[in-house]
Amino acid sequence: MKTFSELAQSVSYAEKGTQILLNKKDPELSLMGKGRSAFAFRIGATNKVLKVFFPAFTHLAEKEASIYQQLIGIPYFPILYEWGANYIVIDYIEGNTLFQCLQKGIPISSDHIKEIDQALAFAREVGLNPSDIHLRNIFITRVGTVKIIDVVRYRQNKWCSQWDDLKTGYNKYYVQRWFPKKIPEFILNLVASLYKSESFSKNLLKKLLSN
Numbered sequence: 001m002k003t004f005s006e007l008a009q010s011v012s013y014a015e016k017g018t019q020i021l022l023n024k025k026d027p028e029l030s031l032m033g034k035g036r037s038a039f040a041f042r043i044g045a046t047n048k049v050l051k052v053f054f055p056a057f058t059h060l061a062e063k064e065a066s067i068y069q070q071l072i073g074i075p076y077f078p079i080l081y082e083w084g085a086n087y088i089v090i091d092y093i094e095g096n097t098l099f100q101c102l103q104k105g106i107p108i109s110s111d112h113i114k115e116i117d118q119a120l121a122f123a124r125e126v127g128l129n130p131s132d133i134h135l136r137n138i139f140i141t142r143v144g145t146v147k148i149i150d151v152v153r154y155r156q157n158k159w160c161s162q163w164d165d166l167k168t169g170y171n172k173y174y175v176q177r178w179f180p181k182k183i184p185e186f187i188l189n190l191v192a193s194l195y196k197s198e199s200f201s202k203n204l205l206k207k208l209l210s211n
Contacts, residue, residue, distance in 0.1 A: 002026065004050060007043065008087035011052045020054050033136075035150065042092050048081060049092045058086040064152040070126050076119030076146055093149070094142045099135035105182030108140070113170055115146040120163065123154060131160035135188070165195075 002010075010026035022031065022039060029041035032049060037057035041050045053061050065083035068090065072079075078091035101108050116138060120130045130151075137150040153160075173179050 001028065001044065004043075004082050004087065004089050005084050007041075007050055008052050008084060011039065011041075013054060037152075043089075047092045049078075049090055050087055051090065052087045055086075060152050061086050061088055063155075064088055067128065067151045067154050070128060071123060071151065074119065074122045074126075076115065076122065076148055077151065078147060078149060090149070091147075093139045093147045095139045095147070097136050098138045098140070099188060101140060102135065102181075102183045102188060103185050106140070107181065108170070108174065110175070112140055112146055113167060116148070116163070117167075119146060119148055123151075128154040129156060129159075130154050130163070131156050131158075133160065133163035133166070134192070135166070 007026050007029060010024065011029070012023040012025075014021045014023040020034075022034075025031070025041065028044050029050065030044075032040040032042050034040075037060055038051050038053040041052070042048075043050055051064075061083055065080055065088050068077065068080035068088070071077040078093065081089040083089070096104065096106055098108060100106070116133075120133070123130045128151075131153040132150065133148070137148060139147040139149070141147055174181075
């Protein structure tokens with residue numbers, strides 16, 4: 001198998017307006033997902049994921065690698081195996097994100113919520129400020145444990161209320177018997193889009209969570 005560096009170098013992008021599209025990659029790489037700053041690939045049938053940052057975000061590779069190093073020993077976060085100029089290599093996580101759990105109707109228990117709280121508390125104990133915590137970067141693994149990825153913003157100074165808002169939504173709505181446990185993807189995306197907006201829609205969501 002090629003080195004991690006060689007696999008990262010095999011990835012090329014094409015720009016279409018403001019979008020970054022995947023152009024080429026090594027056949028050994030299977031696309032797992034696309035974020036704001038990178039593509040993530042599973043390496044063959046291994047237990048490793050290669051995250052390759054877009055050209056404008058290559059500086060984040062070293063930053064995220066150093067944060068994963070700071071989280072060593074905390075079982076709720078993946079292990080960092082290697083990093084380079086534009087990539088990091090971490091654990092492949094078998095399971096479903098909270099987003100997928102809601103989409104598929106997979107139960108999210110109060111124990112999962114407590115585990116996430118514990119994970120973020122451990123991160124704070126090592127001097128980090130967990131931020132950008134959303135449904136797509138929290139996994140419930142095949143054995144029912146919690147794993148959290150995408151830690152690059154864990155050193156920002158301002159307080160991020162995203163997880164607190166999600167937890168409030170869970171405690172206020174999700175646990176109710178009448179609340180649907182399976183939600184269509186377009187509705188989840190719509191709610192996420194409204195939450196990110198700085199408009200009346202976001203203020204309305206905040207009121208729904210606080211009343």
